[in-house]
Amino acid sequence: MQHSNFFDYKKYRYFKVAVVMILLAFAAFLLFEPAVGHYGGSWVGYALGTISAGLVFWMAWYGIRKRRYRSSGTTQAWLSAHIYLGTALTFIATFHSGFNYGLNIHTVTYGLLMIVVISGFFGNYAYMIYPRLMTENMGEDNLDGLLLRIAEADKMARQIALMMPDDINNTVTRACRETSIGIGLLEQLRGFQPDCPTAMAVQELTALGHDLPVEQRKLYRDLYSLMVRRESLVKRARQDLMYRARMGFWLYFHVPFAIALIMAMIAHVLAVFFYW
């Protein structure tokens, strides 16, 4: 299928813009070297710093813009610009810093920017690979549908298990009760439950089925296939949650650190003007 995503949007329009911006900043950096070496307070430094600050606010505005559905233009264009100009911003801010790092608010600001940018890159990576994997895992189903089917399998399995010997009944009930699909973020990121009770139940059932009376054989087979179905459903649901978590968790860094970055940046600017 061919149509543009946010990387090649409009034949890499914002990539080109970003490259030009970086080159211009680099040229300025090379051409105008103050006598004392590069630093943020030089003429070029102020210029680059102002651009960087503007860009940071503009980058953060994306979070608002993407929720203002009545505004014109496409969010896709904004995201494409966001990633490329954000990368350009990294270079510009670096030139602005003149590579003067130390234990101060300025460097903290720079560090926060790096965290935001790096998490952003991870986000890009996640957006690139997980959607396809999610589709492969889920097909036309959705998570709610899977959970519903798991609940149904549970109900039937418990019903059948009631008519079976106690050990089988216990195994099944425990599997239904103790299997967890993924509640905490860590669990979701991991994507599996160690010693998953459902998987264990399937194994145990294999052993427990041997000495059943003939009249329970058919029920047993039904129960067994139900539990096998449950196991694969649970696996798929967990996978889905895992992909979701991995596709989204970087935002827990990207957004809070972006806010921290803005705070630090304001402090950095105030510091420059009042205490230089």
Added chain:
Amino acid sequence: MAAAAKKKTAKSASATLHDIVIIGAGPSGLSAAVRASEQGLNYVLLEAEQAPANTVRNYQRGKLVMSEPRGLPLRSALPFTASSRESVLQTWEQTMAEHQVNVRYGAKALGIQKVATGLMVELDDGTSLHTKNAVLAMGVQGSLRKLEIPGGDLPQIQYQLDDPDAYKNETIVVIGGGDSGVENAIALSARNQVIILNRADDFSNCKETNLSQLTEAKKRGVLDWLLETKPQSIEANSSGDFPITVFANTPNGVERIPCHRVIARLGALSPRPLLESFGVGFSTPDLYALPQLSSHYESSIPGLYVIGALAGYPLIKQGINQGYEVIEHILGNPVEPADSALLREKFASFCTDRGIDDVLEKIRKSVPLLAMLSSLQLRELVLESNILLPQAGDVIFKRNDYSTTFFFIVEGELDILIDDDDLPDGHLKAGEFFGELALVSGRRRAGTVRTTQACVLIETPRRVMLKLVDSVQSMRRILNEVAIKTIIHLCIGLSLSEKDLNDVANNATLKTYAAGEELFHEGDEADGLYLIQSGSVTVSHTIGGRDVVLFYVAAGHYVGEMSLVSGEPRYATVRAAIATEAVFIEAGRMRDIIARNPEIRGELDARYLQHLQDQEKRQQLEMAFESNQVAVGQPSPSNLISFLIQQGVGEATDVLLIDESLCVRCNHCEQACADTHGGATRLDRDAGPIFANIRVPTSCRHCEHPHCMKDCPPDAIHRAPHGEVYIDDSCIGCGNCQANCPYDVIQMSEIHEQKEPSIVQMLLGIKPKSVPVGNGAKVAVKCDMCKDISGGPVCVRACPVGAALRVKPEELLNYAGGTGNDANLINDDAD
């Protein structure tokens, strides 16, 4: 005992001569009866059931009954304002009591005979009523098809299901494998054991969602079905748990099914046969034609009147007004129909110095096509139409607009411009009409129409025209002829002489194909040229033993020219993608024309070469896929085309697709839709089939001939010039469109006023309050392609990664085949 008593009164009643017998106590009949009471007439109101107004009584509980059309005044002593079903019924019953309406319940009219002194109305108890006049107000709901088998009249058999929750722990047999039967079965299966008897060998006539719920329910073991099975008889049981037993004829012999209840959903019958058995005349053989009526609703039998839904007026208010008018007319009082006020408004700027009837007469005289209508039909048409008064040089519609209205020219002249130059390609004058092609094909306008002087035009909605075409034979014939001529003119004959054009048109035949049917087959001898008038077709060719779809051809284009030019047998198979109509021109006649018209020859040749090139390209692509399939792991473009066509893209004008390999499941598409559309999203991103990573989510396809429009009582569904199908605020929430849409994209929902959050609210994550708009009734909602939002569909524009996209079928091939550039992505900037 009671029956005997009833018989007696009936017998004695038959001796007297009534002024009027009113049949059916729905809103129309009630209104007539109340008026007859007020006028002190000797009348009787017959109602088949034990209570009045059964259509309204059968609405779901608590439904808000709406009073459309809004502008129409109500003139009857039967009150009616928009309110809940319960309160409407209560007011009516109260009014009946106040006016001491002479009603007979449980009295079903079976037949009507003309006798020397008037009419004899035959009842189901064998008695007859003698009357001077009869008013038929039986609605159209009563004609549900019944089980005609022994035991089909047992009390445990019902033909409707009002409240599935009223039954539990029963075994219920549902007869009928259509949507309504299946929906009932699914609803009942929540608390009961259900068995469906289906005459067909599968449920292929059902909607996708019903199907999946059906299999789901079967898996749960609460529902089962028997295919190729018909009920044979039903017997009452004198003992045991089950009151009745159904004997069903299955492929494996007769099966006994003991049960509590039978719900038979066998579809509705057209009321026509019943009316015909009364002697009421129709002017066309069409099963759904409306009866011939005078302007006072009198049928071809003097003294026999038809009003309300049965006469083709689908709304309560109209029926109530007609009930009043018909009584006044019978009394000989001059009545001005209630809609006259509306007509006067229509004529506000046109011929203001004349009376309404005069203006109608003038219209009839100026337009021959309209002279074919009865005065009632003409009135109806004008009421539903717009009168346009364009100035010289005004454009009525533009080429490629999606409007589907039809125009009659009362005064003035117009030009038609088909190609890009500004020179007229045709000319229209007073008395003629235009827009007939959109009527059949539902496609974009093929040309621009512009006035050359001030004109008076009547613009009529497609729905109204179709209704007339069904009922007026002569009109249908003329429109068909003209439509054939227009399509020939458009497809091949801009340069054809008038004589040649007429010659071809007279010898062309109109062929209709069901979805999937072949127009011709690969290897066939070339028999002629097919001009696709409506619908669309796929062109496929056998590659490596497999039938591979190469192209998709939409209405307004032709197929079959390749063999005609080359003289070789058919290179490809052409199949109807959806129900399709094609104008067929024989090969011999075509060759004849080509010989005499070098221009046409040139054009066909050019098309032929172009096709050859495209075909070659596609074939290469297809082969490449074929040989690399495992390596690339991608299904071939042709499979994708077939898939999309299965999903209704063939009849779509615009579909939403989601590329699941890009979609990050952020749900902004749905959120954006909900926030800009009264709080309810009109697309379901998560549901819908996927093929090759492309999902067709549950969202409106904006069909060429929207199924949803078919049966909308207040005519609330329209198509905007760019093809958007939308529902306006006159929706009464009847749910017909929801049932008619094969893609399940319409929901019933309350509409809320949804404010855009301010930046502060957004930062703090506060949702602005949403307040219900209007009376908070549930109305039908669906995608309107954001036609009122500048910038285009918000779902597409809100997607951060570009996964959501809208395609038009013309771009489908490019898109799916990967031969085109970007598909129709809605883009902000202008390049």
